[in-house]
Amino acid sequence: MHGAWQGGRSAAGRRIGRDHKLAVVAEFDSVGLRYGTGAEVLRDLDFRLTGGGFYFLTGPSGAGKTSLLKLLYLAQRPTRGRIRLFGKELSDAPREALPPFRRRIGVVFQDFRLIRNLSAFDNIALPLRIAGASEEEIEGPVREMLAWVGLADRASAPPPTLSGGEQQRVAIARAVINRPELLVADEPTGNVDADMAHRLLHLFTALNRLGTTVVVATHDVGLIKATPGARLIRLENGSLVDPTGVLKNPPPEAGRS
Amino acid sequence: MLGWLFASPAQRRLLGGARLRGPTPWVIAIMSFSIMIIAAAGLALANTAATLGRSIEARYSLQLPSGASNVGALEGALRESPGVTAVEAVPEKEMRRTLARWMGAAADSADLPVPALVNFELRDGADLAAVEARVRAASPDARIIAHRESVGPLLRSLRLLHWLALGLVLLLSAAAAAAVVLAARGALDTHRQTIEVMHGVGATDLQIAHLFQRKIAIDALTGSVMGAAAAALVLLLLASGAAFVGDLTGGATLALADLFLLALLPLALTVLATWVARTAVLAALRQNL
Numbered sequence: 001m002h003g004a005w006q007g008g009r010s011a012a013g014r015r016i017g018r019d020h021k022l023a024v025v026a027e028f029d030s031v032g033l034r035y036g037t038g039a040e041v042l043r044d045l046d047f048r049l050t051g052g053g054f055y056f057l058t059g060p061s062g063a064g065k066t067s068l069l070k071l072l073y074l075a076q077r078p079t080r081g082r083i084r085l086f087g088k089e090l091s092d093a094p095r096e097a098l099p100p101f102r103r104r105i106g107v108v109f110q111d112f113r114l115i116r117n118l119s120a121f122d123n124i125a126l127p128l129r130i131a132g133a134s135e136e137e138i139e140g141p142v143r144e145m146l147a148w149v150g151l152a153d154r155a156s157a158p159p160p161t162l163s164g165g166e167q168q169r170v171a172i173a174r175a176v177i178n179r180p181e182l183l184v185a186d187e188p189t190g191n192v193d194a195d196m197a198h199r200l201l202h203l204f205t206a207l208n209r210l211g212t213t214v215v216v217a218t219h220d221v222g223l224i225k226a227t228p229g230a231r232l233i234r235l236e237n238g239s240l241v242d243p244t245g246v247l248k249n250p251p252p253e254a255g256r257s
Numbered sequence: 258m259l260g261w262l263f264a265s266p267a268q269r270r271l272l273g274g275a276r277l278r279g280p281t282p283w284v285i286a287i288m289s290f291s292i293m294i295i296a297a298a299g300l301a302l303a304n305t306a307a308t309l310g311r312s313i314e315a316r317y318s319l320q321l322p323s324g325a326s327n328v329g330a331l332e333g334a335l336r337e338s339p340g341v342t343a344v345e346a347v348p349e350k351e352m353r354r355t356l357a358r359w360m361g362a363a364a365d366s367a368d369l370p371v372p373a374l375v376n377f378e379l380r381d382g383a384d385l386a387a388v389e390a391r392v393r394a395a396s397p398d399a400r401i402i403a404h405r406e407s408v409g410p411l412l413r414s415l416r417l418l419h420w421l422a423l424g425l426v427l428l429l430s431a432a433a434a435a436a437v438v439l440a441a442r443g444a445l446d447t448h449r450q451t452i453e454v455m456h457g458v459g460a461t462d463l464q465i466a467h468l469f470q471r472k473i474a475i476d477a478l479t480g481s482v483m484g485a486a487a488a489a490l491v492l493l494l495l496a497s498g499a500a501f502v503g504d505l506t507g508g509a510t511l512a513l514a515d516l517f518l519l520a521l522l523p524l525a526l527t528v529l530a531t532w533v534a535r536t537a538v539l540a541a542l543r544q545n546l
């Protein structure tokens with residue numbers, strides 16, 4: 001038995017077959033964020049992400065999209081306001097309380113952030129290992145995921161030997177291997193061609209149909225147009241553009257794509 | 258409790274890096290070597306001081322400035338004194354040979370007034386004043402000198418050196434701990450992205466700390482054992498010299514308990530390095546988010 005990560009498996013850890021029927025997955029209430037002593041990069045954010053919704057986060061460069069995503073995947077705390085995720089107030093939650101919630105969120109980083117020392121297989125398996133799954137439990141789902149993203153024959157390849165598109169697909173597979181309730185992707189199609197971008201979008205919509213709430217930050221208008229039923233969250237200068245207030249008070253069925 | 262020591266191949270690959278590639282094992286090896294040598298010297302000095310102290314505790318010299326004319330009577334008075342267990346007069350030839358070290362050939366001159374010396378030993382609790390009274394009755398100018406008084410400064414120096422050695426061992430251990438803190442911070446910087454990803458997919462601080470703790474524990478153990486092995490070799494090479502010193506001082510040797518203590522030092526250094534690494538990593542991780 002490999003003991004280094006024993007105890008990592010918790011009730012909120014691996015949630016295969018989990019309930020995705022939360023009405024509101026994320027709720028931001030007057031949230032502001034500043035880095036250090038600088039100016040606020042996000043101001044007075046008020047919105048809700050309904051369970052099973054598909055959202056595109058748009059806005060010009062520097063509008064604060066990546067900062068907003070960091071708040072969503074608990075890599076950053078707000079400097080003011082309240083954030084509720086999965087029904088829990090997490091703005092001031094102790095550090096130790098955060099990992100179980102992070103395990104319910106899949107993240108696709110803009111720059112992939114694959115671990116160079118690990119093979120594609122091990123990169124994808126990382127969330128499962130951290131959640132305490134045994135090697136027997138890991139093998140099948142990871143192989144299946146590799147096949148799903150079209151990289152079955154590159155399982156043992158280290159990231160530096162993969163193309164940009166292949167790395168992106170490994171990053172996406174890692175984000176979704178644990179069947180997250182919330183998937184957050186930062187410019188996931190920024191480094192791939194149009195064909196691959198549509199294939200990735202197909203992956204996201206497939207996950208969304210299974211109940212995962214998806215938030216994709218993108219500049220790609222084509223991607224947005226290709227996803228009917230998706231909602232737009234537009235940021236400008238760190239503030240949300242929500243003239244009708246529909247993001248703050250969405251109708252119960254609004255998020256369904 | 259020690260589950261963190263056993264990692265799967267994938268977990269081991271997370272931080273990458275072959276053994277002995279970084280400076281940590283080598284720094285620990287140098288520290289371990291120095292600590293072993295200093296600790297061995299300190300223990301040998303402590304043993305020497307103890308042996309020397311025991312051997313001279315009951316030894317006294319009777320000095321007769323006027324020479325050997327009355328030595329026979331004094332020897333008799335000593336032997337009859339209660340508590341005296343051994344009496345031995347130093348032959349005049351021996352005295353002259355000792356003086357020759359400072360005076361050369363002049364020490365053999367018949368005109369040189371050579372004092373007489375009688376060594377004796379007292380049983381524990383014997384009345385030295387009574388012995389002195391008997392001696393004075395036989396020869397009023399006779400003077401009794403306790404060996405511990407003349408060797409006292411040497412003993413104090415030996416004990417001081419022993420404590421100095423202990424202080425150096427502690428100082429070197431602290432330096433090794435500081436080196437580990439720097440190594441841990443360096444490793445955290447190097448693997449910042451890996452840590453971010455691990456946090457992002459739900460790893461706890463403890464899970465991340467275990468990875469670094471394990472790597473540094475193995476580096477520290479490797480370094481400690483290398484340093485200890487080199488120190489053991491040097492100590493063995495010095496063994497003949499140590500035997501010579503032992504002859505001079507009445508036996509400066511390392512007892513079995515001392516060797517056991519020395520053998521524990523590399524392990525203690527490894528435990529210290531591991532604990533320091535864990536504390537440093539957890540403290541650094543807590544500074545984030």
